Amino acid sequence: MQFRVLNREIEDDGSLNINVEVKFQAPLAEARQQALAFTNILGKLAPVEGAAKASGQPGLLPDNVTPLQKLMGKIQA
Numbered sequence: 655m656q657f658r659v660l661n662r663e664i665e666d667d668g669s670l671n672i673n674v675e676v677k678f679q680a681p682l683a684e685a686r687q688q689a690l691a692f693t694n695i696l697g698k699l700a701p702v703e704g705a706a707k708a709s710g711q712p713g714l715l716p717d718n719v720t721p722l723q724k725l726m727g728k729i730q731a
Contacts, residue, residue, distance in 0.1 A: 658675045660675050
């Protein structure tokens with residue numbers, strides 16, 4: 655993303671008016687990056703209800719199983 659200040663003026667009432675041009679060098683990559691950032695922010699602000707419930711419950715599988723087996727257990731449940 656590239657920013658360029660086009661105009662910077664002080665209005666009669668004393669407020670500052672700034673015009674900025676924004677250019678995207680790779681629009682699809684920028685969109686993916688912004689979507690990922692937005693998803694992360696939303697995940698922190700409002701966690702998924704299922705994830706909040708699951709965190710308070712003990713796991714169905716013992717600790718000595720592999721991460722793949724734990725994932726498969728969560729998918730099947």
